[in-house]
Amino acid sequence: MRPLLLATLLACTDAHAATPWQNEAAAQIPPFAEQLLGTVRQAITEGGPIAAVQACQAVAPQIASEHSQHAWQVGRTSLKVRNPDNVPDAWERAVLERFASAAEAGTPVKELRHGEEVDGQYRYMQAIAVGEPCMACHGTAIKAEVQDAIDQYYPQDQARGYQVGELRGAFTLRRPIAQETP
Numbered sequence: 501m502r503p504l505l506l507a508t509l510l511a512c513t514d515a516h517a518a519t520p521w522q523n524e525a526a527a528q529i530p531p532f533a534e535q536l537l538g539t540v541r542q543a544i545t546e547g548g549p550i551a552a553v554q555a556c557q558a559v560a561p562q563i564a565s566e567h568s569q570h571a572w573q574v575g576r577t578s579l580k581v582r583n584p585d586n587v588p589d590a591w592e593r594a595v596l597e598r599f600a601s602a603a604e605a606g607t608p609v610k611e612l613r614h615g616e617e618v619d620g621q622y623r624y625m626q627a628i629a630v631g632e633p634c635m636a637c638h639g640t641a642i643k644a645e646v647q648d649a650i651d652q653y654y655p656q657d658q659a660r661g662y663q664v665g666e667l668r669g670a671f672t673l674r675r676p677i678a679q680e681t682p
């Protein structure tokens with residue numbers, strides 16, 4: 501038996517094993533996440549948090565579309581969004597609610613992920629935890645002038661008041677998959 505086939509068969513016997521699609525989806529995330537974080541860090545260093553809000557507002561959607569040029573479409577979503585364009589659809593909302601319950605029950609946020617086939621697409625979500633660098637713009641003690649900058653761009657902002665370690669949202673990915681005829 502060829503090793504690849506054996507590995508596939510073994511993987512199928514374990515309901516929790518990652519599928520090839522899941523591994524490929526997960527691999528899309530680090531470059532996307534690093535570019536987002538790098539951009540925010542650089543903007544904070546160069547111009548402070550207010551300039552960084554402006555930078556984030558201007559480039560976060562662009563970074564997502566740059567990373568969506570191949571089969572995968574990548575983005576971020578949350579139950580409490582800052583950018584209304586990131587509002588979850590019904591499937592994403594259900595997954596986020598499951599992540600939130602699991603986090604409440606004590607599962608570490610960074611372990612939360614879920615992938616499945618939905619209507620001819622493979623969809624995957626991976627939870628995002630709030631870290632120290634996020635607090636300047638999503639935390640409980642955001643500086644007044646930073647709040648003003650956020651209010652200016654996002655009058656409906658819901659993404660404040662987080663503590664370090666909390667579930668902030670998730671990366672959300674999808675790609676079309678070939679339909680197999682039975």
Ligand code: HEC
Pocket residue numbers: 537540549552553556557560561576577578580581582583584586628629630631633634635636637638659668669670
């Ligand atoms: C300089 C301010 C700033 C910092 C620091 C910051 N964010 Fe944001 N965040 C924003 C802005 C502005 C948006 C909306 C931009 C967009 O995605 O269109 C946003 C959007 C998001 C979203 C997308 C969902 C939504 O609410 O629209 C997630 C998830 C997120 N941030 C998580 C984080 C995490 C995790 C960190 C820390 C690693 C972080 N942010 C640090 C300003 C910031």
